[in-house]
Amino acid sequence: MTKRVLSVGQCMPDASALSRFLNTHFEVQIDESDVEQDTLEKLKTTAYDLVMINRKLDADYSDGIELMQTIKNTPDVKPCTLMLVSNFPEYQEQAVEVGAAYGIGKNEYRSPETVARLQPYLG
Known part of the structure; x- marks a missing residue:
């Protein structure tokens, strides 16, 4: 069964790399969003299995x-798992503190641990 992913705030090269990585390991449909308003609109109308948000929106x-x-404080957003895309563990920990799952870094796409971390959401 195809899983739905919303990729938020990635620059073009990072969006392409993330898309290649996800499509290599999982059966996913990836939507993209650039800014907060567009993201919230998509989350109100579509159920996503995983929302991957860049640490700094491009x-x-x-x-x-x-x-x-x-997102967590917006009442009509459909339930979803949030995950930060960042190479920095301190930001991953901050994201977990606000209710996200521990995310992945852009330098970790070749790591088996990264695939394993995403397996519960996209497998």
Whole structure:
């Protein structure tokens, strides 16, 4: 069964790399969103198995962890698992503190541990 992923705030090269990685290991349909408003609209109308948010959104450099908090506090958003895309463990820990699953880094796409971390959501 195909899983739905919303990729939020990635620049073009990172979006391509993430898409290649996910499609190599999982059967997924990936939607993309650039800014908070578009993200919230998509989350109100579509159920996603995983929402992968960049630490800094490429379009406006807003904070991905703040967006996670906004999503968590928006009542009509469909339930979803949030995950931060960042190479920095300290930001991953901040994301977990606001209710996200521990995420992945852009430098970890070749790691079997990364595939294993995503397995519960996309497998």
